[in-house]
Amino acid sequence: MMSGRKRTLEAFSFELVMTLVAIIALIIIIAPSLVVLIVSFTSGFSLRFPPPGYSMRWYVELWNAWQLHFAAKNSLIVALWATGLSVVLGVAAALAISRSRTLSARLLDSLFMSPLVLPALAFGLAALMLFSLVGLPVSPLTLVIGHTVVCVPYVVRNTVAALAQLEPTLLESSAVLGASRLYTFYRIVLPLIRPGIIAGAFIAFMSSFDNVPVSLFLRDAATDMLPIRMWQDLEGKLDVTIAALSGVLIIATVALVAVMERVTGLSRRLTS
């Protein structure tokens, strides 16, 4: 690393400070998840760290917590619908705007990306107001619509990025060889951008499953959503069952990210 350079004290101090801060920052990033994982195996009744002893009791408790199961099922169903809708609408829109340099394409791009920066809580309230104005009662349907608005940007962004990597000559060659646009799309474009679509769909799914601000306004009383259930449980009492549930969610996330890294090269996708 340092070949051809004099290792002066000054350079050394720089490298030392930067490396130390980086390692501290990485520890701060990873530590909370590890702490929760450890606490979830406590044998005690509190979230004391380190735990007085270890057991699986809270995972057994979680197995019987039907309220959490019900909420998890609802969150899963809404996330699947919102992701599906986001992929259909988002991929089509990405195809339209990715290679176009016109003003309208760029405006559409900004419009589709804006839910990422606007406060989701304000959007949730706005959507609730509109739905009540037109007489559409809150239901799983309004949840899916609201989630799709805040999740579709991830699909659009990742698909546009995948399309930008696509060699235009491939499409030209395919056309020259007599393939129709539809045939070229299914046989050339889709296979090449598929990892990008999957990565976008994955992030959309995770953000829908985790969404609180939109769900708070757009769910009906019968539709309990997992993150809201967890949030309300945490506001009331610090239940160790939530630690066990958090343990399950952390492990599931690590496993899904590992699979996605294999399938789509997720880490490269998010840094290029």
Place this chain on the structure above:
Amino acid sequence: MGAAPASRDVTSYGLGLAAPLALFFLAFFVAPLLQLLWLSLHNDTAGLHWGLGQYLHFLTDPFSLGVLGSTLLLGAEVTAVCLVLGFPIAWLYQRVAPKLQTIIILIVLLPLLTSVVVRTFAWIVILGRQGIINATLQSLGIIDTPLKLLYTQFGVVIALAQVQMPLMTLPLITALGRIDPNLDDASCSLGAGSWRTFFRVVLPLSLPGVIAGCTLTYAAAITAFITQSLVGGGQMLFMPMYLYQQASTLQNWPFAAAISIIFLLAVLAVVSVFTTLGRLSRGYGGA
């Protein structure tokens, strides 16, 4: 989208494919926001009397202005912490072997995809009276009584910084990867030290990434409702919770709508300031 004429550019698709999503956004994103704006311009809950009463109420009420101010300040503090901690990660990333690079990215990425409630819950465990920090300090004999860390500004800032760190680090990694490593060597061989090279060459050239990271972190930090309310507790009130209380508990929709619009404008103002800076910095970086 039937058979396209042969003369048409085969490498691009018609804008018509964007129509379904555009219509979806018009109906379920643009229309709700317009309705929000419409209601905020009314003085009564039924929306019969036009007026700027809600905005006047907010802008003349010291309490409301205080909530707005502390929210914007919170965003600035979180962004600063993320930048100071995130930049060294991006720097380290550029000088380790590819295997370690993947590990660093995955470490940075994991919190982004882990449930926000779970991440916030972790900080309750860490910062609580019996939490890891107090337990360690007490066993070392540094303190006798547990420190109050939860429900403090410090607690909210550090928890939010961890939660939003990926949004800062990922653009920084991208930006640092685009800098020609020869510039670093050139600066050093011309006699500038490592610190000087960092502040005069690396940092300015990475400004587009810094600005992208700051925009995302700031917008996410001030809207991070769950972390703010769980780590901040009842005493600290920020804009999202204020909005939610007015809309949900008090059912004061016009005032909640005005809070939303003011909050939206504040976020937009910050984003556009950063975007302008970004445009300027790209010119700088390219020069």
